[in-house]
Structures are given as structure tokens and as C-alpha cells.
Amino acid sequence: MPLKKKNKFLWFTGISGLLTFIFFFAMMAIFWSRLTPMNQDFLFEIIKENAVYFFISFFLFFEIVAYMIHVVLNDFFIPLTKIPDEISVILKVNSSHRINIDGGKEILTIAKAINLFADHYETLQKNMQEEINRKRAELEIEKNMLASLFDELPQGIIACNIEGKINLFNKKAKIIEAQNHIIGIGRSIFDIIDKDIIMNALYEINVKKCKQHAAASSSFITLSPGNVLIQADISPITDQRDNFAGFIIVFYNIGKDFELYAKIDNIFKCTANEIFSCSDKIKKESLRTPEIAFIEENLKKFEKDYIEKIKERLPFLVVSDRDIITTVRKKAREKLNISLMPEFPAHINWIRIETYSFIYAFLSILTILKNKTLKTTFKCTLFKEETFLAICLHIPGAEKNLDIFNDDNLSLTLKDFLKYHEAQIRLSSNEKSEQGIKILIPLAEMKEPEDVRNIVISRDSYDRPDFLDFDLFKKRKTDSKLNQMRLKDIVYTVFDTETTGLDTGNDEIISIGAVRIVNGRILCGEKFDQIIDPKMNIPLESEKFHGINDEMVKGKPDIKEILPLFYKFSEDTVLVAHNAAFDMKMFSMKAVETGIKFDNPVLDTLLLALIVYPMHERHNMAAIASFAGVDIVGRHTAMGDASATAEIFLKLIPLLSKKGIHTLNDALKASKKTLYSKLKY
Secondary structure, eight states, X not given: OOHHHHHHHHHHHHHHHHHHHHHHHHHHHXXXXXXXXXXXXXXXXXXXXXXXXXXXXXXHHHHHHHHHHHHHIIIIIHHHHHHHHHHHIIIIIOTTOOOOOOOOHHHHHHHHHHHHHHHHHHHHHHHHHHHHHHHHHHHHHHHHHHHHHHHTOSSEXXXXXXXXXXXXXXXXXXXXOBTTBOOOTTSBGGGTSOHHHHHHHHHHHHHHHHTTOSSOOEEEEEEOTTSOEEEEEEEEEEOTTSOEEEEEEEEEEOHHHHHHHHHHHHHHHHHHHHHHHHHHHHHHTTOOOHHHHHHHHHHXXXXXHHHHHHHHHSOOEEEEHHHHHHHHHHHIIIIIOOEEEEEOOSSOOEEEEOHHHHHHHHHHHHHHHHHHHOOSEEEXXXXXXXXXXXXXXXXXXXXXXXXXXXXXXXXXXXXXHHHHTTOEEEEEEOTTOOEEEEEEEXXXXXXXXXXSOOOOEEGGGOOOOGGGOOOTTSOOOTTSOGGGSBGGGSOEEEEEEEEXXXXXTTOOEEEEEEEEEETTEEEEEEEEEEEOOOSSOOOHHHHHHHOXXXXXXXXXXXXXXXXXXXXXXXXXXXXXXXXXXXXHHHHHTTHHHHOOOOOSOEEEHHHHHHHHOTTOSOOSHHHHHHHHTOOOSSTTSHHHHHHHHHHHHHHHHHHHHHTTOOBHHHHHHHHHTXXXXXXXX
8 A cells, every 4th residue: 555645644643642732731831830839839749649640641631532533534534535536436437336434424324325326327327338239239230241341351451540550451461461560450550561662652642642643542562571472552541631641551462473474474485485496496407488487477476465465464653763772772782782872863753663573673683793793882873864764883894794684594584674664774884984784764654553443532431440440540749759648549568477486586487468458449359378388397386376387388489489579569569567567577587588678668557556546455456356347357367367457457547537647657657656666576
């Protein structure tokens, strides 16, 4: 219990006793001063002869005064201070809670009257809830049909707010996530899709809007963290004033199609090469006939038609020179350990390309140059040359290195790119007489692809499905510090651990369970529940407590594998736990072994309960859950306790608000003032 409340009554008792003592002796002093010296001597002699009786009377007087103060405190003042907290629990947390306190007759009468009103309030609330449930039941079938339809769409769909936080996704969207790249409500889309790619698409959308395009949308192809090749259409979401409020991404898995087309391409090219090779032999042996000439002519025609069909199939997109080269630069550094140093022109140039093949064609060129020149840094200048975008790589002895690009054994990716995009590779030199290799790509106008989704979503034109509605489209101040955010607006990870014992220096974590809270809702679909091999025997006393034995942890991952995953799961959130000091100490003891150090802000429901229930004697999880009306399912399991702690925490937020604790900073400061905050493990 915090000392503050108790000290208040101790001070009251002490001051009351002191004032009574001062008043008594003041009256005695006045009485004594009004006596004559003769009477004073006479009274002194009487007191001296009967000192025992006077002492007993004096002691009994103060006993009576102390008892009266005790009665006043316990029958009136202390019960009165409990009543407001009890009423808050009934009104804001648990309508079934009733006031049950000891006190004087008047206090008990007040408590009885409040409980009577609470009965009426609970009945009214239940009637209202039954009516709400009845109305909801009428919409449940329709809502479930909509949810099923949305979830079973063949495309993956992800909707994000202006900050890139995900607020809606369907089942198909999960195919692009990976172990450390999770799709979830409130998480960032930039953890799944490269931020540069999305920013490029949004920039293109903004350019189109300025040019009054009917459909300000964009498309791109990228490889997901789960190694899934996707083609995505991205469309803006606007508010009532046509301001940008977010975006929606609709994507398809084109990896299998791409592989199939690549195999078909390879078969066609190999077959064509064999036929042309045979044709060359026939020519040398002078066995050429009109039929062979006809076959050769038709094959060339088929090849030309095939290339045209390939162009139709490839997702050609209009991109800016800055964006595509920036992406290539990043890929070159990651994949080839090559530093590309581009110099861009003053004005943006747009080219119509298939981004996937462009990137890998450019990487092929850099690979060839790296192997030929043994260099890992290349200067690159971009400029407009007639109807082409010229990309000039400054290479000494370029005329020698250009020959490699005329080789028949050249990478198919690069050869295909040059053929399909009508691009060229030439020698170049600038005013400084620097030689180089120049890649020429036809320029393009900002033109909307025919197959791009013709959609701009306005908030007035659609009803958001409430089964995934977390109001993340509401614009928040991105410059506001986390400590100043309201408690109900913060994203939390509520967690619990089970261990082999309570010795943080020698015991081990054997289970971590966690749930996420976004916009005041517990996300049932996003949980972290993992058994951990502690690499030691689990004591019988601990097994009786949490039910986890040696057989259950056998073969499970160890803490070095699990703690980084939990760190990623809880990244950019506020951690919440009951008696969090113990759990955080267990994590800190593994910092050296795992390389993981948690720097998230931490809130403790034990300390928060002390703030809102200061007069209650018990603040363990079971007692707080009872006050809050929370049923604990799976007590003493990490997942069960984490779920219960999350429900308790949500019930505490309105009570904290009533006490003037609105922000994370308020909660942290108030927690530090409680007695239990001084506990160390």
C-alpha cells in the first residue's frame, strides 16, 4: 500500500493527540495562574500526596480521547475516503461491484443506499445491453458475410493511414510476411514493403493529381520479406476535404507466373537458337531451299510477334529516374557490395519500364563491370538525350569493356531488357574526356497504364467494415512525443512470463505470452505464445505453479532464439505487465547472451492499481481482477495472465483519467510515487 494515504491518518491522529495535550495543559496553566500563592502551595501538596490518582486520571483521560479519535477515523473518515473509489469502480469498470466496508451506522446507511442505486444502475445497464445485443444480432449475419467475402478475396489487401500504420488487411495479405516482418493492426507497412518504393508510388500519385488525372493511382513490383514476388496497385484514400488520409494496396502473387513465363521464354529461345544454328549449317553447305527460307522467315516473324506479346504481358510502369536509380543503388549495395554514385539532372525524367527486369538488368551490368574492372565504386550521370534518358557509367577503357555486352552468352536478363525496352548500350565521353558506357532508355510521358485500378477512395464513399475498424485514419501529430500521448491512443504489448523460479540471477524464462492493444482494443489475432527450453531442470515447486514440465520444453527453441522474436513483436510499443519489475529484470539478465536490450517504456498494472485503489489492502492480480470484473482464464500461464492483464489495464485507464492521469508521462510519474515502485529484483 502506498504510504501517502496511511500517513495522512497517522498525521491526523498525532496532531489531534498533540492538540488535545496542548489544550489540556493550557487549561491547567490558566487555572494555576489564577490561584493565589497560598492556594497553589495547598494544591501542590494535595497533588503530591495523591500523585498516583492524578496520574491514573490523566492517563484515562488521554485513553478516552485516543479512543474517540480512533472511532472517528475508523467509523467515519477512513470509510468516507473509500466510498469515491468504490463508486468509480461501479460506474466505470464493474457494475456488479458493491460497496462492502466497515464503518459507523451512518456510513453503512450511505453504503446501503449507494448499493441500492447500483442495483438499479446495473439492471438498467443490462436492459440497455440486451437491447444493443438484439440490434447487433440482426446485423451479425450480414456483417459475417461481408467479413468472409473480404477475407476470401483472391487479392491481398492492406489499408494504411498517412503514417504507414496498417489498419485493415485480409487473409491473403499474410502471404507476404516473414518471421521478423509481421502484418498486423497498428504495425508499419514499411516493415513489409520498402519505404522508398511506396514513397515513389505516392509521389507519382501526387504528380498525377496535379495533372488532373482521372485515376491517381500507381503500381509497382517488389519482392516481399517472405520472398514472394508481388505486383501491387496503390491508391490514395482522401478525407472529406480531399486531403490525403492514407492509402490502400491491392497486390497479387506473380512469382509463379513469372517463373512460368521465364521457362516458356527459355524454351522458345533455345528452340529458336537451335533452328537458326541448323539454318546456318545449311547455308554453309549450300543446301538452302525455298522451304527452309520460308521457315526461317516465319521464325523471325514469330520471334518479333513473341517479343510484342512479352511487352504486353510485362507490367510496364512509368517511374522517375531518381526513384528507380535510388532503388538500384540500394540493391547494388545490399546484393553486390557495389557503391553507385549517381548525379541527377535538375529536372525529373520519366521512363516506362518493367521495374523488376530493369533492376536486375542494371545489376547484371554492374556485376560485369565489377568482374572486368575489379572496382566496387562507379560514378553514374543521368541526363536527357533527345528522346532518351541517358545513364552514363564512367569507366576507364570503356571501349574494351563494351565488347562484353555484344557477347551471345550475355545474361538473358540483360539481353531481354535491352530487347523488350528498345534500349541501347553505347560508348560515351563527356567534356572532361571521361570515357564511359552509356545506357539509353526511351523517355515516356506520365500516362496511366490501362490495367491500373481506376480508383480513388474517399471517406464519404465507403463504409469501413467494423470488424477491422480501428480509426487509424484519424490524423495524429507525428511530431508529438510518446510521453505526451494519451493513454488510450498508445499501442501496447501486454505480456507475462513463466520461469523456473523467482531467483532472477539463476532461474530461467520458460514461457512468454503477449497480446497487443491498439486504439483501446485487444487484438485477438495478434498473439505471442511461446514455450522456451531453459536448458535446466524445472523444479517441482515451479511445475505445480504453472504446469510446465521438462517434457513440455524438450526440443523447444531457447531464449537466444525467442527473445529477439519477442523484441520484434513488441517493437515501437509500450510494454505492460503485472509486477513488471520482475519480468524486465529477467529480460535484462539475458541482454548479454541474446544481444537484446528492451528500451520500451514500461507500465505496471500493480502500480497503476495502487494509484486507483489506494485504500484496498490487496493488489495482486486476482484481487484487481475481482474489483474490475475480469475473469482470468488460464491463471499462471503466460498467455492467460497476459490476456487478463490486458483487460485489467483497459479497465484502469478511465479510472486513471478521473484522477488526472491522462498521458503516458502522467502514468509513469504517478507510478514512481507508489511504495511498490521501489521494489528491486
